Amino acid sequence: MLDSMKTLLKEQYSINISAIAPQQGGWAALAYKATSESKHYFVKVYEKSRASTAKLTAHIDRYVPIIRWLVQNSQLEGKISVPLLTNDGCYKYEDEHGIYMLYDYIEGETIGDRELNGKQVRQFIAIITELHRFGAEIPFASGWMKEQFDVPYTDLLQKALSGDIGYMPDEVRRLLAAYELPLSRTINKVKELSQRLQAGELKMALCHTDLHYWNVMQQVKSEQLILIDWEGLKLAPVEADMMFLVDKPYFNEFLNVYRHTHADYEIHSEALLFYQKRRLLEDIWEFLEQLLYEEQGEHTFNYLTKELKAL
Template identity: 40%
Template sequence: MIETLIKILQEKYLVKTNIISKQQGGWASLAYKIEDKNGHFYFLKVYEKSRKSTSYLTKHIDIYLPIADWLDDQTSLKGKIIRLIKTQSENFKCEDENYVCILFDYIDGETVGEQNLTEEQVIQLAETVAQLHNLEDFPFDIKQISETFHLPFISTLSEWIEKNFDHLKVDIKELLKPNISTIKSQINEWNNLSKVLKEQHLKFCLCHTDIHHWNIITNKQHLYLLDWEGIKFAPPEADIFSIYQQPYFNSFMKKYCELNPDYQINDTVLRYYQISRKLQDIFEFIEQLQFDELNQEEYKINLNYLKKEVDTITG
């Protein structure tokens, strides 16, 4: 695989390198640090087409990448998010029969991960999110990324729970069994909330939708927000929900509301996004365990992730 990536970098980006080091990636993609012949560093994100989740995650890739580039190049978020590198043919991605690759400038810092944000970093995060939410005059059609309060995977998850439970692997069934009624209850609540919100006239803004510590890189001076695959034109709660249970929520909201003084949390919308994320995580881990070709270690890791999500689900 490394030889393939070296070839892709040289042919598509004119980046010559023999120095590729694997980094800790997300659950759905691989990540590599690249050093070229001139000592410049890049970050390469690689989706494997063999994974069941890849088609879902890259479905809107040609929509979100130009938006992420615009955010970094033309808005107040310049220097606060990861910067895309185009191919020699001016594309934001390249792919072959096996991989989809996206190249970024490397950020010299560390992922927050299990660490806590400092007070200064919380302020920076609040400023970044508020600036994102206050953007206007978009040079793209917002309809293609607008929230519809519809999630296609919900029906599939329902079928797994209701009709096709016996077709799931034994390990998955053992994890799900004690919480089947709770999962069903949350699916029902999600359906009810979806119907209600589709009828409401809510204020939308540009949202990241996946703000968590593994998508934040910090160094001594700056905080950077990564992974914009889920960018959406949606209610602010699409971002606020992921910060709601953080210990720094009040500090975050104090600064956020200074920059967005008319905002008040909509508890119904907040609940919708909380349930959506929990059900999505459960669905995606079941999907990977059931259908992807995982090695023993990958299978064990994903099984533990699923257990964590199922154990913490609340009605």
């Protein structure tokens, strides 16, 4: 595997790798650190054997040109991570095992579970404020990434509630039954909000849509914060990103700075509620799906319980 990746990097990217080692990756893909004579690279591998891969990699060829353009045409240069091109000028390489993306290695730390310090907060605010300056006027087709306010898992969740999706362990059945009322209320609320937001003409901007701190790194030398993992890029009401910020201690500071660029911005509370509740339902469905169709993890059961409590 590692040797074949060396060959792949040589053939597809013309780089000579002397060492390659697995790295702690994220949820979606495997990660490797590859070392050449002159520098380090970060290789992200979406395995074809994983169900999530098709969905997560479907838009690579459409979102990468946009973030590359942003690097050239905004203040985001050096603040977002952008894949390197293959010899053929492609944004990814694909073989029968997976889909590969190559990045410069960021020498630094992932913020992860920690909090941002004051300087990091200011950098984080600046990145999001800058990103939201851009919308449908960018010189790229953006229809494919426009928010449709879909609510993909609600039917399956409703089926699960009515015991209509085949075998379910007793423990899981009892858990769902205990939260039936709040769960079905939330499903109905999200559906209602979805329709209202579809009908409304909300202003939309480029949004990252996955702004947790595992997608935020800090480069050691420059101390610059870098926002990574752009596969969720969307043209959406900015509340798609605000949902990650509203509970932060620096949110008021955020709004003050944000309004210098985005004058008179006010939170659209329905859009915010939609994103918060939709995310909860998505997480609940994903944990439930794992419990039903994959390994029966005790952790998964506890995660599911926690999400249901948050309804």
